[in-house]
């Protein structure tokens with residue numbers, strides 16, 4: 001793969017309800033901030049990739065409505081309807097395809113629609129929707145299957161909430177920085193057994209943008225480029241009943257492809273920091289298993305042994321993760337941005353010392369049907 | 381046995397539940413509706429790059445990619461630039477009820493604006509409406525206004 005890099009980035013602070021902002025405000029603010037960060041103007045951008053979802057926006061072909069705000073007038077613009085990590089991968093492909101410098105901007109206002117209804121709409125309208133399934137209930141099923149299979153306790157996964165909300169205290173963009181203990185998670189409101197309120201990510205409003213460029217353009221960026229060394233995505237079957245929910249095989253494949261592309265043979269040794277898409281607590285250990293950082297069923301041990309805490313060998317979700325801010329679609333791009341900040345040494349109080357290689361991860365579809373894995377590096 | 385069902389027609393499933401939204405209107409959009417409510421007038425915004433005046437006011441000029449902040453008071457009158465007398469049924473997204481047909485959808489250049497504003501024109505006789513005719517907005521009573529595009533009842537021809 002040719003050398004390409006992330007040369008500009010920006011995100012909003014994530015909040016429960018940005019009542020004073022419309023989509024255009026969020027997209028314009030992050031687009032201009034990402035351009036400033038890169039030291040570029042809109043004239044330097046050749047393509048625009050927007051990331052949005054029509055059900056969340058309540059608008060048909062929602063990507064077209066934010067084109068002006070993304071500086072897409074008279075430019076090549078296309079939209080990815082899915083998580084921002086996938087949108088960013090499409091953006092990277094535009095650069096690799098020779099189409100020039102690409103802006104990727106994602107927005108979502110979870111506050112404006114009804115999240116339960118919208119995520120219910122992910123499922124089959126004939127056989128499943130009427131039964132009361134949505135993002136929360138499907139994830140509760142996955143959590144139950146995962147805990148049952150490996151004898152993992154609810155306290156084990158509650159620890160993820162404690163760690164990530166604690167990490168969020170060092171992230172000025174996070175929505176839910178919190179000082180909590182396992183008991184707080186265990187006694188929080190039951191949502192869908194085994195998930196309690198503090199096992200679940202919040203509803204959020206926010207936006208994020210990155211600029212991806214070839215090596216030549218990266219040379220004139222204002223800040224050190226963050227090099228894209230590997231990226232891959234892979235999908236599992238649509239119907240939950242057709243999958244083994246405790247075995248994220250599509251993640252395993254995506255990770256293996258991304259590692260191979262980046263020349264990584266021992267991810268646990270070579271990767272210094274990871275940002276992964278844990279919309280619910282149990283997802284963090286399960287996805288860590290899929291990423292090959294441990295054996296199946298051993299995910300919770302990584303946290304219990306202190307490996308994934310800020311002072312551990314592999315800090316996971318120093319930003320506070322998706323549990324601390326979950327603007328849907330934006331969240332995968334926010335993972336990439338956090339890793340880029342870490343590799344730039346600009347992550348402030350949450351900086352992982354000596355981070356040279358990082359992993360960012362996004363998901364699409366219920367219970368992680370599809371996974372996207374990014375390997376980013378400080379070194380070319 | 382499959383053959384026992386051969387005479388059965390293919391089935392379908394209907395869903396008629398509305399999906400609720402609460403969209404933010406934004407700083408300038410809110411100002412637009414306030415101006416209608418307080419003065420029965422319009423407000424537009426001028427681009428510092430190209431000088432274009434947009435109605436309703438917006439934050440960004442697409443071609444210039446510049447931020448706009450100079451609000452411009454505009455009258456409640458303009459001229460028809462295009463229209464269509466519509467006979468195709470339209471379900472009002474607010475009420476779920478079909479609007480009476482025919483109705484006239486109009487493209488109106490408000491005096492002093494450079495882009496086109498759209499609203500209903502209360503003339504459905506094709507012999508009585510033409511491009512270029514002058515029109516004026518007719519507003520709801522102030523107490524009935526809700527910060528909604530239907531706070532303007534329609535435009536009427538004043539020629």
Ligand SMILES: [Zn+2]
Nearest residue numbers: 427430441444
């Ligand atoms: Zn302009």
